[in-house]
Amino acid sequence: MYVAVKGGETAIRNAHKLLAKRRRGDTSVPALTLEQIAEQLSHSVARVMGEGSLYDETLAALAIKQARGDLIEAAFLMRAYRTTLPRFGYSEPVDTAAMLVERRISATYKDLPGGQVLGPTFDYSHRLLDFALAAEDGDAVPAAETAPVEDVGMPRVTDLLGDEGLIEPSSTDSGDAPVGDLTREPLSFPADRDLRLQNLARGDEGFLLALAYSTQRGYGRTHPFAGEIRYGEVEVEFFAEELGFAVTLGTIKVTECQMVNQFAGSAKAPPAFTRGYGLVFGQVERKAMSMAMVDRSLRWQELGEEPVAPAQDIEFVLSHSDNIQATGFVEHLKLPHYVDFQAELDLVRRMRDEWFEKRRQENGSGNTQEAAE
Amino acid sequence: MTDTASSTTPQDSATARQNVMAVLAAASPEAVAERFERLDAPPFGIVRQPETGLVMVRGRMGGTGSPFNLGEVTVTRCVIRLETGETGSAYSLGRNKKKALQSAVIDALWQCGEIRERIEAEVIAPLAAEQAAAKETVREETEATKVNFFTMVRGDN
Structure with missing residues (x-):
């Protein structure tokens, strides 16, 4: 304490x-x-x-x-x-289908409407240090190539699968259901998927990466495919009460990952692929993928799976994903704990005294016995 | 009011104003300031001081499902009123109060029938063109990275 x-x-x-x-x-x-x-x-x-x-x-x-x-x-x-700023309200949900796409790849379809565009990526680079960047004149910027754009649109891969009924439908509610907000009420359990996704979206990249990796290594397998990863700008719209219409606040960059996972079927529902979803600010692909994999793992109950692994434990995952909370509790150990420690010190001293006293008595009585024999 | 403005429905007008506000919101503070200073704006009163706050951005599960809270953005807003009575509003991402104030004035001026055409021609159209050109560059650069993967077939075929 x-x-x-x-x-x-x-x-x-x-x-x-x-x-x-x-x-x-x-x-x-x-x-x-x-x-x-x-x-x-x-x-x-x-x-x-x-x-x-x-x-x-x-x-x-x-x-x-x-x-x-x-x-x-x-x-x-x-x-x-x-915490110093007032809250104006909630945006309309961003439409990632209308994204100004800078990168869009699919590991499930070779050819798909709109094609695959690599965009600015470390993928397929050789991971060799580029000493040209270390040189004084290393700032010369290569001109990016351009190509004429065909306006064909980029439907989501999951929508293509959904059209054929091969993937579970996206969860939809009546539209009026309240959306959980961790910045308004502290996390409590059981936590629904809206709260889980908010928690994961602001969770620590390293923690989510490790959990996602653990599912691949066998701790609660979900057999994921990267159905689609897209990165780019989306518009943020906000309904302004006093104006009576929605205003566009501007654009933000986000990365979205749609994991397509092993199928489940039941007496009621035919077999279909299942979903894991990741959405994060900026170009943070590793985290978007990890988030999607962990989101899928945490859905074990709704999909009728057995909880066998850490990545499926909702309370464990959500309680430890926030690195601000985690660092606060770990690092508070650096603060003075003198009073607390003094009490422990007294206790250990007393226990040691008792232990030595007991041993002396035992040895003492043992010696007497030996002598008597 | 000009003839074009009076022949539009309130919905059309709201949509047109949404577009004006969106173009101003998407513009850089420097771009708004540059256009604003050339306008010689008439006197106005402040209804709501430029104020910075937060909007919680929402996403949808799977992109199409139920909403969830993704994270917050900083937003600055402002409301002014011209002496002729028109009220102008601004909402945009970021924390630039000067941009919010200038955008609100431009929004109000756009609602004055006689000056709307000038605002459209000298502020909104050029800013929209710059923004469209920037987006087109991103599209063209992205398009150049389009790939065609070939699946290697085992055996003779």
Whole structure:
């Protein structure tokens, strides 16, 4: 237990000054600008926006700069900042079918309407360090190739499967059902899929990656196929009460992953593929895929599967996915626990005294017995 | 009111205004400022000061199913009123208050019959064209990365 302490003000103030100096580093090296971070470290920015659960590229860049590149600390700063702002309301659900697509791939269909576009990806790169980037003139930007666009649209792969009835339909409710919001009520169990998806969307990438990996290695297999991954811009619409119509607030970049999983069938429903869904801020493909796989694992009950693995344990997964909560509890161990520890210290001393006393008595009586024999 | 404006239904008018607000929202603060400063805007009063807040963005399960909360965005909004009575609103992503104020004024001016054409021609159309061109570039660059995978067939065929 943590008990408040007083004192150390000067040390703390000096430590923060020192941090500011170390954060800046060698002043003969130019300082990073927020634009540089937002433009050139876009994956870091996306991760901080996703796990900070707040989409604002400039704020995320500032958080990364302030946190010296510690992305969990940066996400923490974003979460703290959001508590200072009023909530205007909820957007209309974004329409990912209408996305300005920058990347769209499917591992299930070779040919599909709209085709497969790789976009800006690390896939198929050789993972060799590019020393040209280290050189002074390494900033020369190659011109991107262009090609004439055929306007054929890009229907979702899951919609194509759905048209044939080969995949379970998307869950739909009456439309009036309340949508759970973790920023309004704390997580409680059992948690429905809306809360689970919100939790996963802001969950730690590494935690979700490890869980998704565990399902592939046999801890609750779901036999996933990457039905489709798409990344690009979607419009955010907000219904403005005072205007009486929806306004477009602008566009945000998101990655969507549709996992197509092993089929289930029952007396009531014919066999069909099942779904896992991932949607995250920015180009964060690894997390979108992991989210979709974990979403599918957590649906074991509704799909009549046996819970056998950690990735299926709703309470375990959702209670430990949030790296802000996790880091808070782990790192609070650094704070003074003197009172608590003093009590433990007294207890251990007393137990040791008792243990030695007991042993002395036993030895003492043993010796007497031996002597008597 | 111009002839074109008076012949439209309220729905058409709302849709046209939604488009104006969307174009302003999508424009950079610099682009809005540049166009705004050339307008010589008439005096106006502030109904609601530029204010930054949050909107919770929703997605749908599987893209088409029930909604869920994805995460928040920063949004700045503002409402002004011209001395001639028109009320202008602005809503856009980000935290730029100057852009919100200027966008609200442009929205109000667009609702004045006699100046609408000028706003359309000098502000909305050029901004919309820039935005469309930027999107087209993204589409063309993306299209150049289109792949055709060939499945390797085992055996003689």
